[in-house]
Amino acid sequence: MISIDNVSKWYGDFQVLTDCSTAVNKGDVVVVCGPSGSGKSTLIKCVNALEPFQKGAISVDGVPVGDPKTDLPKLRARIGMVFQNFELFPHLTITDNLTIAQMKVLGRGADEARDKGMKLLERVGLTAQAAKYPGQLSGGQQQRVAIARALAMDPIAMLFDEPTSALDPEMINEVLDVMTQLAHEGMTMMCVTHEMGFARRVADRVIFMDRGQIIEDCSKDDFFGAPRGERAQQFLSKIL
Ligand code: ADP
Numbered sequence: 001m002i003s004i005d006n007v008s009k010w011y012g013d014f015q016v017l018t019d020c021s022t023a024v025n026k027g028d029v030v031v032v033c034g035p036s037g038s039g040k041s042t043l044i045k046c047v048n049a050l051e052p053f054q055k056g057a058i059s060v061d062g063v064p065v066g067d068p069k070t071d072l073p074k075l076r077a078r079i080g081m082v083f084q085n086f087e088l089f090p091h092l093t094i095t096d097n098l099t100i101a102q103m104k105v106l107g108r109g110a111d112e113a114r115d116k117g118m119k120l121l122e123r124v125g126l127t128a129q130a131a132k133y134p135g136q137l138s139g140g141q142q143q144r145v146a147i148a149r150a151l152a153m154d155p156i157a158m159l160f161d162e163p164t165s166a167l168d169p170e171m172i173n174e175v176l177d178v179m180t181q182l183a184h185e186g187m188t189m190m191c192v193t194h195e196m197g198f199a200r201r202v203a204d205r206v207i208f209m210d211r212g213q214i215i216e217d218c219s220k221d222d223f224f225g226a227p228r229g230e231r232a233q234q235f236l237s238k239i240l
């Protein structure tokens, strides 16, 4: 579903990604971890073309992301993205947050968009919040709305960038539970997270990045059982 092939990227003179290659099969959950500044966010932003890259190739469902002929808005509409800071539209109600892109980007009618939005809101347990504004919800609730909003677009894959890092500890599990349910339903997911409990329970594979490189890319059992490299071992010993 997602193929990343020898991707390198520079910010000016600074090389942020060096020859990154990996692939995510349909239905797989891949957790990406590594120290702060190692390039995790940059890598997943390259996948849905929020960041350009200078070398290599990425394709999503066979569509080449770096090809100037690719219709990027169309591609992005098919890839759900959930960020650390929720990024809901603050001036719109939860209902409107859930429906606006369905109508504007996918051309759905108001009733259809509303039905779909409400179904997803129910799925994340927030039906009662439909008429509120994001600022009236807790962080955990906002992040669940952000996930529902992404799902409303019927994405072929979901990218998560530290979706629980901005949350108080008691709210982390309510978001991880939604992500776990999604994984069990077969969604293709690439998740930047340091929640190693989630990785152990849900991931098929774990990627470890350091200084712009993919250092480890292995099954979760290999990653947690016998971390091959010293850097991954050091990282794990700090966060576990
Ligand atoms: P991570 O998500 O693993 O913490 P990032 O992908 O955010 O890492 O950043 C990787 C490196 O690239 C960091 O050293 C960061 O300072 C640098 N970086 C990120 N965004 C930019 C930017 N827009 N311009 C220049 N450097 C950047």
Ligand code: MG
Pocket (backbone or CB within 6 Å): 040, 041, 042, 161, 162
């Ligand atoms: Mg990051």
